[in-house]
Structure formats: structure tokens, C-alpha cells
Amino acid sequence: MMKPVEQVDPNWAWEPFLATAETPWDMGAAAHLMRRAGFGATGEELRQLMARNPQDVVAELVAAQEPESFQREMASLVRASLASGGPQRLAAQWIYRMLNTPAPLLEKMTLFWHGHFATSAAKVEDSKLMQQQNELLREYALGDFSQLALEISRDPAMLLYLDSATNRKTHPNENYAREIMELFCLGEGNYTEQDIRELARCFTGWEIKREKFRINRYQQDTGEKTVLGRTGELSGEDGVATVVSQHQTARFITRKLVRFLVLDEPRAPDDLIEPLADKLREDGMRIAPTVQRILGSNLFFSMSVRGRKVRSPVEVAIGFLRTLNGSTDAFRLATTLQQLGQGLYFPPSVKGWDGGRTWINSSTLLGRSNLIRNLLGDDKTRFGKQGLEQHLTSQGARSMGEVVAYLETVLFAVPLPDTARQKIAQLADSPGAKENRLRDAVHLLCTIPEFQLA
Amino acid sequence: MNNHSLFQLESRREFLKRGAAASAVMTFSMTAPGILCQAVAQTPRNDRILVVVEMAGGNDGLNTIVPHRDPGYTKARPQLAIDGDSVLKINSEIGLHPSCRSFADLLEQGQFAVVQGVGYEQPNRSHFESMDIWHSCQRKGEVRQDGWLGRYLEQSGAAESNDPAALHLGFDKQPFALMSRDVRVPSIRSLSQFRLRGGESPRFREALDQLLESDGDRSGNDLLGFVQASTSNAITSSRRMESSGTMYQPSKPYPASGLGEKMATVAKLIAGGLQTRVYYVRIDGFDTHANQPDAHAALLREVSEAVGCLVSDVSAHGDGDRLMVMCFSEFGRRVAENASEGTDHGTAGPVLLAGAAVKAGLVGRHPSLTDLDQGDLKYHTDFRQVYAAVIEDWLEADSSPVLGGDYEALELFS
Incomplete structure (x- = not known):
């Protein structure tokens, strides 16, 4: 009945969830969905969800957007928090958003990316830039990962955080090149130190001036580079695209999504991740279809993954x-x-x-x-x-x-x-x-x- | 005998110490609820504790460890020099600042050491930069992702423990020294964070005990088993803190200063049997550019009294051999005083150590007051040699991965 995740058939795992006697679409299942795809729901809300088809509920969660009125309310809260200074005000504003948003999955995914592209106000010390990054993460939270990776690579808060706000031709800064491969896209062991040095050369000329990203042509290394097997006069944009287009990136992101949405432990076997990663590539690295596939799956609703995460x-x-x-x-x-x-x-x-x-x-x-x-x-x-x-x-x-x-x-x-x-x-x-x-x-x-x- | 109430009355350590410790543990584990036995079994008895005191702002080492007989000293400090009659003598040449009475007492008991002339190459005189160097062991421009204590905690497998591997006490930003990728160090503002609220209500307390003792069916889910063990441990810690609130009495009152209060909390946590190995406290204000004498005297008194009190109190409770305190600052100050009865940012300075295990007295010579580098003392001992000794000989771990290189450990312990 409750198969350990290591023994689950990958084909069955990601097929659309079919309620069974063992795993009914009931209050428990709806509560599970709302805990993982959001921040929980009241009994009344759960009863309404139960009356509907689970696939429709998941599709609606994935498609949900903040209504304009809510966006306006949040924009004025953000302005007020920035005016009164201090990142703790900003955090309070985000808490309000999480508590009140009609699009909880969007907020959950924004939090996911905040942990993925981790940037701390303790070092950046500029609430405006931190909030700008937060809005970037929300904009792409369920969007195109390739685009998100490119935007975050040019994000002022990120580059300040990773000491990469200046990148001179003569001294390429390897920090961002390392982290985009190790932590953001590929994972350790999937690139060489030579790849880091070469990718760092692609980022030369990228800098943050007066809180804005710009390219300093005089500091750009326009020579030939070889990153992850691709050779050419690669720019920073080319560098990011090269990393993101690795199949390993799809695997790495898929695995992290599965861990975030489905189970902390045990580690999902590779053959469980692989079919989802393939689909992510087929979908052109768009996050929403993958998240929808995960949340609407047999594995997601199976009893063997309930309670297999520690609440943050x-x-x-x-x-x-x-x-x-x-x-x-x-x-x-x-x-x-x-x-x-x-x-x-x-x-x-x-x-x-x-x-x-x-x-x-x-x-x-x-x-x-x-x-x-x-x-x-x-x-x-x-x-x-x-x-x-x-x-x-x-x-x-x-x-x-x-x-x-x-x-x-x-x-x-x-x-x-x-x-x-x-x-x-x-x-x-x-x-x-x-x-x-x-x-x-x-x-x-x-x-x-x-x-x-x- | 009701073991449950026994546990509330005595800390685990006191309990173990009462004579036939081994047989007591056996009796205990046969009848006590499972959750309490676990706490006993998990604690290795000889875990050593490091308390780090950060003296932020740049402590004036020359007026802390005073070379009062050196003519260069009085010449460079016409206003600020401390005369030989008032220093607390370490030897015929060198003495402690007169407000360091508690340090002098510790020295007399063989529990205090001064490592002189500590610094690093090409000293940086920016507070933040130099502090970051001491915390991370990395220079500006190098990638700084973690601190030396964080790396030590990671390497020592501290993440496995139920209690926090290290604690930072205070309201300020968490010290970079404790940062690492894998081990999270909580910041504790007060002891109340270690007490479960609602415990004052007997019905709540009783119901909670019963809920934790009933194992239910938690065996099928490893994660749940882990959380249950941790919850039991947390409740036990909370009870220990409550009982150390009533049972633990400081052997003498702690000074009513910021650092004194933090040290009192550290002592309570140690007495409560927490498995935490590193405590980090900070005292700010050493940036004495003007009107130094009174301010500096008060700061040194605060450090000396708080450290002295902690060492003697923890000893009085039987844990003296487990405790070592290390006080450092990001740099010393210039040899020559300035025109505002103060001193400006300098370079090398002393590191102060306290505890029963330290080899008491002076380590290394006092830096020369004539052979200067643009008016600043020349360091002769790299701060990483002090860290190496603390890691290798006190915490018993391999220092080179922590320090990012091989540094010859000083002989600091007897």
C-alpha cells in the first residue's frame, strides 16, 4: 500500500492523480495540496475544493494571479515599508502578502526562489534593491527559468551579495560564475574549475553602477572562451544561456522542486526525476507546467509522501x-x-x-x-x-x-x-x-x- | 523514587556527579521515561566549551597589557600612559590595566594567559575589513562564505546534535565567524527563548508530558521519529533551564553589565547541561578615539569582571575543566596617542585567554615600541596560530581545513 519512494514506478508516479479507495480525494488530500502548494486552508475552503475535480483545482492554483486591486494594495504597502526603512518592515509586508494573497502558490514559489537565488539584506543593506529582487522572483516564479536565470544574473542585489558588482577584464571575478553553476543550475561535480574561469571571463564588463546593471564595454573580455564544451566569443548572456541549456540544469531544478513540493527525504531516485526533467526541457524550461505536473500527480497525493516534509x-x-x-x-x-x-x-x-x-x-x-x-x-x-x-x-x-x-x-x-x-x-x-x-x-x-x- | 521529579530538581550533570555515576545512570534508565534517558545517553561527558568574547571597535592593547617600564611607552603616551604603581603586575616589566582586577585574580590562580603581539600581514585598519579577516580568515577579494567557527562546526559534525552546535548571545547581527553552509547557529536574546511558554499551567504541563511519553505510531516515518526525539530533547532542555533557574545558583552574583548578563546566561545554559560547544558574545565600544581613559577602564572592567565571574562560577559548579574563554579584538591602536586623549586605529594586539586549562602567564614577547611600522606595532604571531591551538588542542579537531592552511599551533594549554 504505502510503497517507499525508492520503489515507486516513475511512470505511475507522474501520471495525473486518480483517486482510489486507498487514496481518496477527501479533506485530507485537499489539505495536503493546500499545505504544499500554499499555506493551508480553512475547513470551509477545503470542502469547496473537495466538491471539484482535483486536476481542476491544481490547474487553478497554478494559473492564479494576484488581482489588480491586491497588487495596488501591496504596492502601497511596499512603498510605506521602504519609506519607513529597515528590511524588517519589508519582511512584515511580505508576511501580509502571504497571509492574504488569493494566489498562494505564486507566493510559495516566490519563497522557493528566494531560497534558491538566496540574497541577504544583511549584506546588501539596501531595502529597495532587495524588494526589486523580490518582485523579479515573483514575476518569474512560475515563468521561464531561462529568463529568470538571466534576469537574476543581472540583478543588482544578487551581484552586490556575491561581490560581483564589478568585473574587470584583467581580474575576472569568479564568484558569480561559480555559484550560478554550483548552486543555481548544475550542482557540484557537473562543471570544472576551468569552466568557472572561462565563464567568469564572459561576465567581465558586467557591473552595478548607481544601483543599476550596466555593461562596461571597456572591461569586456571579447576573446574566445569555452564554457561547458561550447566555444565562441561568448558574452555574459551567452554564458548564462549555455549553463541553463545543459540537461543537468533541468535535472537539478526538477529535483529541487520535487524536494520542495513533495518530500524532504529520502532522496528521490534519479529515474524518478529524469522523466520530469525531460518534460521541463520539452516545455522550454517553463516552470508552471512542471509544477502542475508534480502537484497533480499520483505520487504527490500518495500516502507515502504525506508528512514527509518538515514545516519551515x-x-x-x-x-x-x-x-x-x-x-x-x-x-x-x-x-x-x-x-x-x-x-x-x-x-x-x-x-x-x-x-x-x-x-x-x-x-x-x-x-x-x-x-x-x-x-x-x-x-x-x-x-x-x-x-x-x-x-x-x-x-x-x-x-x-x-x-x-x-x-x-x-x-x-x-x-x-x-x-x-x-x-x-x-x-x-x-x-x-x-x-x-x-x-x-x-x-x-x-x-x-x-x-x-x- | 520518582525519577521524573528527580530530573526536574537536578541537572543531568549534577545527577551524574553524585558518586556512583554509572550505576545511577543504569537505575535511571531502567525506570525513567525514554525521553529522559536519551538526553543522558547522548551527552559525552568531557565535551569542552569555548566562549568567544569579541571586543569590537579595536581594543587598545597597549593600555590593556601595559609595558610600564618601557620608556617608549610613556613617551608615546604622555596623557594616557598608566603608571607602574597602579598596574596589576604580571612580571617586572608588564602589568594589567588597573581595572582588570578579575583577570589578575585568575592569573594568580593559574587560569589566565595573554598571547602578545597577535595580528596578520599587511594589516587593514578598517573595523569591518579587519573584523571580517579575523572572522573568516580570508582577505578582501577572496570569497568569504563562512567563518572559522562555522567551518569548525561543520567539520566536527555538530549538525547532528539535538542542541544547537553553537549559540550567539545578543541582539546584534550574527557574527560572521559562526556562518557556514550547513550548520545554523541560533541567536539567543534571553534565556526565556529556552523555556516553553504555557509550562506554568499544571494542566498544560501534565498533558504535554503524557503526550510526549506516548510514542504512538511514529516508527513508520523516520522524519517523525527524528522530530519526536528532538521535541523530547527540547522539552527536557526547557525543564533543565527551569530547574537551573531554581536549583542553579551562581556562586557569586554576576556584574550587572551587558556582558555580565550574557555570561550569566552562558553559565545557566552550561549548568543546564546543554550540549552546545561554542558560545559567542560581543561587547562594543572599544573605538576610543577621544577621552579614552574612563571609557576604556570601564570596558576592561566589564570584560574582566564578566569573564572572571564566569570562570569561577562554572568551576564552582564542577565544570571548570570544560571551559575556555578567548577574548579578541579586530586590531590594537596606534602607539602614539592623539590630541583628543584618545588613540587611533592600529595593528597588533593581545588575545586574552581564561580557564583552568590555559598555561597561565604571557605567551610571546611584548611587541617592540621602537621597531614600528609607520607608528604601529609589528605583529609577531599570526591570529590563526591562536585559532590553530584552540581548534587542535582545545576542541581537538584538525585545524588546517578550518583555517585554510597549516598554521603552527601555539602552546597555550597545560
């Missing part, structure tokens, strides 16, 4: 709030996310967030639990513009038993242990205001190990 701090916080239709003090949340290891606009290194088990240690686990407690106790936190009790009642969860059952469905990727159901239901009998008992119950549920999985 953003997924913990935004997921908790969106699932309970919540809103809160985004600025405070931005600071907490940083403490938990996922400061928005502050990835820890050029390698981005490693994810999986690296999210977890004693200090982050206590921090995650305390985050939920703080959200529940914060005056600014509202659930559907109401208190927790009214919100849960509005979703049909009145008794403590119903509350636990409801939260298990919407919030949990794996079943709760029986003891958890019983113990928490018993809190109903303890003294005190119901709102406080509910908070204890929710906090307890979000402290047990099962909650950390997505």
Missing part, C-alpha cells in the same frame, strides 16, 4: 494563521521568523535554507511552540476577525472533541496519536474560561511532533 518556520506561522483564517502583528512575526531560522530577506548563506531536518533543534522547537502561544495570546491576533472560540464554532467545532477532530483534519499531515485526542479532549473538563482552554488545546496540538510535519 514560514509554513508553521503562515500555515497556522491561514488555516484558522487568522491575522496578526506581521512586524512581530517577522522578528520571530528570523529567530526560528527563516528571516525573510535574510537567508543564512548563498546556499539558502537547507530545509528538512536542519530546521529542527531544541531552541527552534521551543521557539516554534512559543510562537504559537504568542500568536494565540497576542491582542492583535484575530481568527476570522473574531476570537478563537467563535471561529471554531463557525467551522462547526463546538465540543473539545470536535475541535481536536477539526484541527487534525485541517492542520495535520499525519494522524494524531490516540492519546493526544484523548488528553486534549480531557482539557474540556478543566476549570477556567473556554477561550483559555481552547488556547491550551491548540498550543498542545502544535507542540507535539506531528505538527512539525507538512
Whole structure:
């Protein structure tokens, strides 16, 4: 029934999902989709999704765009955060966007690329450039990877971050050449040191002047170069295109997408990745069809990948709030996310967030639990513009038993242990205001190990 | 005997220390809930701890380790020289700044050492640049992706531990020295980040204990098994912190200074049995271009008292042989004072070490005050030789991959 991913048939894996008795299209499946393709959904939203065909739901998620009114609202929030200075304001603005966007997959993918093309405000120290990059990532989040790779290679924040804002003919800077191959496109072992030196020559003349990209003709090395087997008087653009057009790039990006959307571990076998990577190339490196293929697949919905990801701090916080239709003090949340290891606009290194088990240690686990407690106790936190009790009642969860059952469905990727159901239901009998008992119950549920999985 | 409450009353370390440690552990593991045994089994007993104190701004080494008999010293510092009568003597030539009383006490106990004349070739006098060099061991223009401690943590497999491999204490930006690709180091602003909220409610606490003890069916999912072990460990850490809040008493009060408070937190975390090996704290303000005497005296007092208190407190709790403190600054200051009763950016300076294991006294000669490089001291010991000794002989790891080359380790430990 639950085949380990190493034994899955690659053909079956990526075929469109067909609901079966073992793997029905039910609340659990819809919640799984919304956790991975977004930041969770309320019971009411899940019921609406369940009434529809799963392939239609996935297609709609992939096609969703921010409505113009929302874009305008965000643009004014961005302006306000930039005016009041400080990247933490910017992070709060992004949190607001994630909490309220009608296009959650677009935001999830923007976050994915932020970790992939990791650039930190700690070094760039220019909020405007950081936001400009953020908007670039959103524009191409589900777009053409070749174009994204080219744009990011000329992105001022990126080049400042990688000390590549000047590239002189006599001293080609190898940093960006190395990272675009090692971390952005190919992975270690798929290029030589000679390729790095040659690619660095392609980037000579590329520089950032007054916060803008430009090409300094006097510093360009126009000679012949050989990068990854291609020889010619290659420009920087040619260099990026050469790297991106390697078949290895499709494999590398596909593998990372599968890890992000489907499972942290174990590592998916190569023959599972290969057919998807082939399709990505056939699709001209467009991201959206690949993401749609992954999210609509048999493997994605199979029980063997449920709960096989560790929630990132953003997924913990935004997921908790969106699932309970919540809103809160985004600025405070931005600071907490940083403490938990996922400061928005502050990835820890050029390698981005490693994810999986690296999210977890004693200090982050206590921090995650305390985050939920703080959200529940914060005056600014509202659930559907109401208190927790009214919100849960509005979703049909009145008794403590119903509350636990409801939260298990919407919030949990794996079943709760029986003891958890019983113990928490018993809190109903303890003294005190119901709102406080509910908070204890929710906090307890979000402290047990099962909650950390997505 | 109720092992559960026992655990709340005693830290694991205190527990192990009570006489027949081995048999106690056995008794403990036979009856204690699984989660608690694991914490005992996982902790190697002789894990050494490094506390790094960054003195940011460029500490005036000449007025910290004072060559009071050197005529060049009084000549270069007509306003700022500290006279021989007030220094705390290390030997007949050299003494500590008078506000370093706690360091002098440690020296008397054989727990304090000064590595003199530490720096690097072609010194850079920019705070940021020089600090980055000390943190990364890389020069400007070289690719700087990680710091020396980050590389050490990566190499030592610290990512495997349930507790953070290293902790940075403070509100400031995380030190580059701790950066690496694979090991994440949390910044802790206060001990409350190590305490589970809601624990004050007995019903919450009781329910949580029961939930963690029930293993449920977590065996089929490795990731879930891992998170469960980590959660148990986190709750245990939190309980230890609570109990060290009530059970652990500092052997003497910590100074009510910024660094004093950070050191008190470090002591509590150590007493709580955290497996963390590296603690990093920073004290800023050493950029004394003007009106140096009072400011510098206060800063040195803060460092000396906080470090002195930590060393004696951790010793009093039985962990003295596991602790070593290293204080460094990005550069020293010019030999000649300026016209504002201050000093400007210079080059070589002393690195201060404290702990039971250090070979007490002066290491290397005081840099010459006559053979100068454009008015600055010439270094004779590369800072990476200090790091090499700390990595090889204290943390017991291979230093060359961490430092990006072979540096001869100084003999710093007895």
C-alpha cells in the first residue's frame, strides 16, 4: 500500500492523480495540496475544493494571479515599508502578502526562489534593491527559468551579495560564475574549475553602477572562451544561456522542486526525476507546467509522501494563521521568523535554507511552540476577525472533541496519536474560561511532533 | 523514587556527579521515561566549551597589557600612559590595566594567559575589513562564505546534535565567524527563548508530558521519529533551564553589565547541561578615539569582571575543566596617542585567554615600541596560530581545513 519512494514506478508516479479507495480525494488530500502548494486552508475552503475535480483545482492554483486591486494594495504597502526603512518592515509586508494573497502558490514559489537565488539584506543593506529582487522572483516564479536565470544574473542585489558588482577584464571575478553553476543550475561535480574561469571571463564588463546593471564595454573580455564544451566569443548572456541549456540544469531544478513540493527525504531516485526533467526541457524550461505536473500527480497525493516534509518556520506561522483564517502583528512575526531560522530577506548563506531536518533543534522547537502561544495570546491576533472560540464554532467545532477532530483534519499531515485526542479532549473538563482552554488545546496540538510535519 | 521529579530538581550533570555515576545512570534508565534517558545517553561527558568574547571597535592593547617600564611607552603616551604603581603586575616589566582586577585574580590562580603581539600581514585598519579577516580568515577579494567557527562546526559534525552546535548571545547581527553552509547557529536574546511558554499551567504541563511519553505510531516515518526525539530533547532542555533557574545558583552574583548578563546566561545554559560547544558574545565600544581613559577602564572592567565571574562560577559548579574563554579584538591602536586623549586605529594586539586549562602567564614577547611600522606595532604571531591551538588542542579537531592552511599551533594549554 504505502510503497517507499525508492520503489515507486516513475511512470505511475507522474501520471495525473486518480483517486482510489486507498487514496481518496477527501479533506485530507485537499489539505495536503493546500499545505504544499500554499499555506493551508480553512475547513470551509477545503470542502469547496473537495466538491471539484482535483486536476481542476491544481490547474487553478497554478494559473492564479494576484488581482489588480491586491497588487495596488501591496504596492502601497511596499512603498510605506521602504519609506519607513529597515528590511524588517519589508519582511512584515511580505508576511501580509502571504497571509492574504488569493494566489498562494505564486507566493510559495516566490519563497522557493528566494531560497534558491538566496540574497541577504544583511549584506546588501539596501531595502529597495532587495524588494526589486523580490518582485523579479515573483514575476518569474512560475515563468521561464531561462529568463529568470538571466534576469537574476543581472540583478543588482544578487551581484552586490556575491561581490560581483564589478568585473574587470584583467581580474575576472569568479564568484558569480561559480555559484550560478554550483548552486543555481548544475550542482557540484557537473562543471570544472576551468569552466568557472572561462565563464567568469564572459561576465567581465558586467557591473552595478548607481544601483543599476550596466555593461562596461571597456572591461569586456571579447576573446574566445569555452564554457561547458561550447566555444565562441561568448558574452555574459551567452554564458548564462549555455549553463541553463545543459540537461543537468533541468535535472537539478526538477529535483529541487520535487524536494520542495513533495518530500524532504529520502532522496528521490534519479529515474524518478529524469522523466520530469525531460518534460521541463520539452516545455522550454517553463516552470508552471512542471509544477502542475508534480502537484497533480499520483505520487504527490500518495500516502507515502504525506508528512514527509518538515514545516519551515514560514509554513508553521503562515500555515497556522491561514488555516484558522487568522491575522496578526506581521512586524512581530517577522522578528520571530528570523529567530526560528527563516528571516525573510535574510537567508543564512548563498546556499539558502537547507530545509528538512536542519530546521529542527531544541531552541527552534521551543521557539516554534512559543510562537504559537504568542500568536494565540497576542491582542492583535484575530481568527476570522473574531476570537478563537467563535471561529471554531463557525467551522462547526463546538465540543473539545470536535475541535481536536477539526484541527487534525485541517492542520495535520499525519494522524494524531490516540492519546493526544484523548488528553486534549480531557482539557474540556478543566476549570477556567473556554477561550483559555481552547488556547491550551491548540498550543498542545502544535507542540507535539506531528505538527512539525507538512 | 520518582525519577521524573528527580530530573526536574537536578541537572543531568549534577545527577551524574553524585558518586556512583554509572550505576545511577543504569537505575535511571531502567525506570525513567525514554525521553529522559536519551538526553543522558547522548551527552559525552568531557565535551569542552569555548566562549568567544569579541571586543569590537579595536581594543587598545597597549593600555590593556601595559609595558610600564618601557620608556617608549610613556613617551608615546604622555596623557594616557598608566603608571607602574597602579598596574596589576604580571612580571617586572608588564602589568594589567588597573581595572582588570578579575583577570589578575585568575592569573594568580593559574587560569589566565595573554598571547602578545597577535595580528596578520599587511594589516587593514578598517573595523569591518579587519573584523571580517579575523572572522573568516580570508582577505578582501577572496570569497568569504563562512567563518572559522562555522567551518569548525561543520567539520566536527555538530549538525547532528539535538542542541544547537553553537549559540550567539545578543541582539546584534550574527557574527560572521559562526556562518557556514550547513550548520545554523541560533541567536539567543534571553534565556526565556529556552523555556516553553504555557509550562506554568499544571494542566498544560501534565498533558504535554503524557503526550510526549506516548510514542504512538511514529516508527513508520523516520522524519517523525527524528522530530519526536528532538521535541523530547527540547522539552527536557526547557525543564533543565527551569530547574537551573531554581536549583542553579551562581556562586557569586554576576556584574550587572551587558556582558555580565550574557555570561550569566552562558553559565545557566552550561549548568543546564546543554550540549552546545561554542558560545559567542560581543561587547562594543572599544573605538576610543577621544577621552579614552574612563571609557576604556570601564570596558576592561566589564570584560574582566564578566569573564572572571564566569570562570569561577562554572568551576564552582564542577565544570571548570570544560571551559575556555578567548577574548579578541579586530586590531590594537596606534602607539602614539592623539590630541583628543584618545588613540587611533592600529595593528597588533593581545588575545586574552581564561580557564583552568590555559598555561597561565604571557605567551610571546611584548611587541617592540621602537621597531614600528609607520607608528604601529609589528605583529609577531599570526591570529590563526591562536585559532590553530584552540581548534587542535582545545576542541581537538584538525585545524588546517578550518583555517585554510597549516598554521603552527601555539602552546597555550597545560
